[in-house]
Amino acid sequence: MKANTEFIKRAFQSQKVLIIGDVMIDSYIWGKVDRISPEAPVPIVNVKTREQRLGGAANVALNIQSLGAEPILCAVIGSDIDGSAFLDLLRNNQLKTEGIISSDQRITTIKHRIISGSQHILRVDQEIDTPISNKETSLLLEKINAIIKQQKIDVVIFEDYDKGVITEKLITETISTCKDNNIPVIVDPKKRNFLTYKNVTLFKPNLKELREGLKKEINPSQVNEIKEAVGELIQILNADAAFITLSEHGVYLQDQEVSHHVKAHKREIADVSGAGDTVVSVAALCLGAGLDHKLLAELSNLAGGIVCEKVGVVPITINELIQEAASIGIIS
Numbered sequence: 414m415k416a417n418t419e420f421i422k423r424a425f426q427s428q429k430v431l432i433i434g435d436v437m438i439d440s441y442i443w444g445k446v447d448r449i450s451p452e453a454p455v456p457i458v459n460v461k462t463r464e465q466r467l468g469g470a471a472n473v474a475l476n477i478q479s480l481g482a483e484p485i486l487c488a489v490i491g492s493d494i495d496g497s498a499f500l501d502l503l504r505n506n507q508l509k510t511e512g513i514i515s516s517d518q519r520i521t522t523i524k525h526r527i528i529s530g531s532q533h534i535l536r537v538d539q540e541i542d543t544p545i546s547n548k549e550t551s552l553l554l555e556k557i558n559a560i561i562k563q564q565k566i567d568v569v570i571f572e573d574y575d576k577g578v579i580t581e582k583l584i585t586e587t588i589s590t591c592k593d594n595n596i597p598v599i600v601d602p603k604k605r606n607f608l609t610y611k612n613v614t615l616f617k618p619n620l621k622e623l624r625e626g627l628k629k630e631i632n633p634s635q636v637n638e639i640k641e642a643v644g645e646l647i648q649i650l651n652a653d654a655a656f657i658t659l660s661e662h663g664v665y666l667q668d669q670e671v672s673h674h675v676k677a678h679k680r681e682i683a684d685v686s687g688a689g690d691t692v693v694s695v696a697a698l699c700l701g702a703g704l705d706h707k708l709l710a711e712l713s714n715l716a717g718g719i720v721c722e723k724v725g726v727v728p729i730t731i732n733e734l735i736q737e738a739a740s741i742g743i744i745s
Contacts (some may be wrong), residue, residue, distance in 0.1 A: 416704065416708060416744050416745070417744055417745045418735040418736075418738075418739055418744055418745075421702075421712075421731075421734075421735055421738075421744060422481060422731055422735060424698070424702035424704070425480050425481045425482050425698045425702065425731060426481035426482060426731075427482075427567075428482040428483070428567040428568065428698060428701045428702070429482065429483045429485065429564055429565060429566050429567055430477045430482050430483065430484050430485065430566070430567065430568050430569075430570060430697060430698070430701065431485050431487065431512075431557070431560060431561065431566045431568075431569045431570070432470050432473050432474050432477065432484055432485065432486050432487065432569075432570045432572055433470070433487045433488070433553075433557060433569065433570065433571050433572070433578075433579065433583070433587065434469065434470030434473070434487075434488060434570070434571060434572030434573055434574065434578060434579060434601075435469045435470055435488065435522065435572065435573065435574035435575070435576035435577070435578045435579065436467070436468070436469045436470045436471040436486065436488040436490060436499065436513075436522070436578075437468040437469040437471070437521070437522035437523060437524055437540075437574070437576070438465050438466070438467070438468060438495060438498065438499055438502065438521065438522070438523045438524070439465070439466045439467070439468035439472070439523075439524050439526065440463070440464070440465050440466075440523050440524065440525040440526065441462075441463065441464045441465075441466070441526050441528060442458065442460055442462075442463055442525065442526070442527045442528070443460070443461050443462045443463070443464070443528050443529075444458040444459050444460045444461050444527070444528070444529055445458070445459045445461060445529055445530070446458055446459070446529040446534065447459070456529070456534060458527055458529055458534055465498065465502060466502070467499075467502050467503065467506060467508075468522075468524060469522070469572065469574050469576070469690075470486060470488055470570075470572035470574070471486060471488070471499075471502075471503070471508075472690045472728065473570060473572045473601075473690045473693060473694050474486045474508055475506060475508075475728040476690055476691050476694035476695075476728040476729060477694050477697070477698070478506070478507070478508065478728070479728040479729060479730050479731065480694060480695065480698055480728075480729070480730070480731045480734070481731045482567075482698055482701075484508065485509055485511070485512055485560055485564070485566075486503070486508065486509070486512050486513065487512035487513070487553060487556050487557050487560070488512065488513055488514070488553075488578055489513075489514045489515075489516050489519065489545050489549055489553060489578050490513060490514070490515055490516070490519070490521045491515065491516060491517075491519045491520040491521040491541075492515040492516060492517040493520055493521055495520065495521035495523055496515055496521040498521075499521055500513065511556070511560070512556050512557070512560060514549060514552050514553055514556065516545070516549055518546065518549070519541050519545070519577075520539060520540065520541055522538070522539065522540040522541075522576055523538070523539050523540075524536060524537075524538050525537040525538070525539075540576055541576075541577065542575060542576045542577050543577050544577045544580050545577055545578055545580060547582075550580050550582050550583050553578070553583060554582075554583060554586055554587070557583075557587055557590070558590060561590055561591070561594055561596070566594075566596050567596070567597075567701035568596065568597050568598075568599065568697045568698070568700050568701035569587070569591050569596055569597070569598045569599070570598075570599050570600075570601065570693060570694075570697050571584070571587075571598065571599070571600040571601065571602070571610065571613075572601050572690070572693065573600070573601060573602050573603045573605075573606055574603060575603035575604060575605045575606075579606055580606075581606065581609050584606060584609050584610055585609070585611070588610070588611070588612055588613060592612065597614035597615070597700045597701065598613045598614050598615075599613070599614060599615040599616075599617060599693060599696060599697045599700055600613050600615070600616050600617060601617050601618075601689060601690075601693040602616065602617070602618050602622060602626070603622065604622065604625050604626065607622065607625070607626035608626060608649060608650065610650060610652075611650055611651055611652075612650070612651050612652070613650065613652050613653070614652070614653045614654070614700060615652070615653065615654050615655070615656055615696065615700055616646065616647075616650055616652045616654070616655045616656070617655070617656045617657075617658070617692070617693055617696060618655075618657060618658075619657070619658045619659075619660070619689065620633055620657060620658070620659050620660065620662075623642060623643075623646065623657055626646070627642055627645060627646060629642060633659045633660075633662040634662065636665070636674055639657065639659075639665050639674075640665075640667065640672060643655045643657060643665065643667045643672075644667065647667065647668075647669070653668060653669070654666060654667060654668035654669075654706060655667055656696060656709075656710065656713070658689065658692055658714075658717065659677075660677070661677050662676070662677065663675045663676040663677040663714055664677075664692075664710050664713065664714040664717075665710075666706050666707075666709065666710040668706055671706070673706060673707045673710045675710045675711050675714045677714065677718060678714075678715065678718045678741075688717045688720050689717075690728075691716050691717055691719075691720040691728065691729050692713045692714070692716060692717040693713075694716075694728075694729075695709075695712050695713045695716040695729075695734065696709055696713040699712055699713065708743070708744075711738075711743045712734065712738060712743065712744075715734065715737060715738055715741075715743065716729050716734050719733055719734070719737060
């Protein structure tokens with residue numbers, strides 16, 4: 414029997430999700446280009462509007478919230494004016510700040526995007542990406558352990574952007590705590606910690622990350638190559654399952670017994686920014702709800718496609734997801 418829209422909505426809305434990772438501000442300058450600079454062969458952007466949004470792991474929190482669940486974010490930001498702006502953005506979006514640590518040893522990460530129409534012109538990043546200190550790791554672990562102890566957490570997401578907040582100690586101790594409390598763990602990895610995430614429930618790299626992590630070439634049009642690589646990955650990490658996003662080739666999910674390859678839906682792609690955040694958010698809620706892996710892959714793949722039709726980093730809503738899923742027969 415297919416899951417129906419009301420079941421999915423109730424299953425998502427009942428969950429609390431702990432999100433651990435690198436947070437940032439996504440800064441946008443929207444403008445119009447109608448001439449080239451006389452000083453250098455670059456476009457001149459006539460600024461129309463400016464906007465700041467929550468990015469990185471904080472965008473995952475927004476997606477979790479937009480999908481009807483309750484996100485709790487654990488991260489480290491700088492003790493600077495941008496850190497204050499980040500906390501204001503959390504409050505303005507009705508997100509809790511209890512898991513956030515401010516550090517005078519770091520700056521708050523910002524990605525400045527300059528956009529003309531729907532076209533990205535330039536991105537400028539400000540960040541410190543060295544690992545947080547042992548003291549900051551211990552403080553963050555205290556926050557995580559307290560939240561798990563005091564609240565019923567349904568699923569934990571590691572949202573790793575290689576900006577230094579997620580350390581080896583943080584990974585191993587948090588996964589151990591989650592195992593002790595029967596909490597599933599899903600990982601959206603990057604290169605630095607790729608093979609550190611042992612014993613997780615679901616490991617979700619994209620194709621580029623899979624290639625870099627295993628140091629091998631993988632042809633996404635050859636399912637056997639993907640299957641072999643994912644089998645190797647599961648064995649190395651002792652993971653329950655791995656879920657690979659393959660861009661225009663869809664997604665591939667494999668566990669200890671079966672595999673599922675779901676093809677991408679045809680879309681008018683406007684912007685792929687934040688698509689991975691949306692995919693991991695839907696996958697996490699499917700995991701927390703105990704949905705089968707095939708449905709998890711189908712819903713996550715669909716969600717990633719929907720968000721790519723939007724300009725900028727924008728979360729998907731639960732109604733968008735279930736309405737389109739029902740329209741193409743994934744759910745009833």
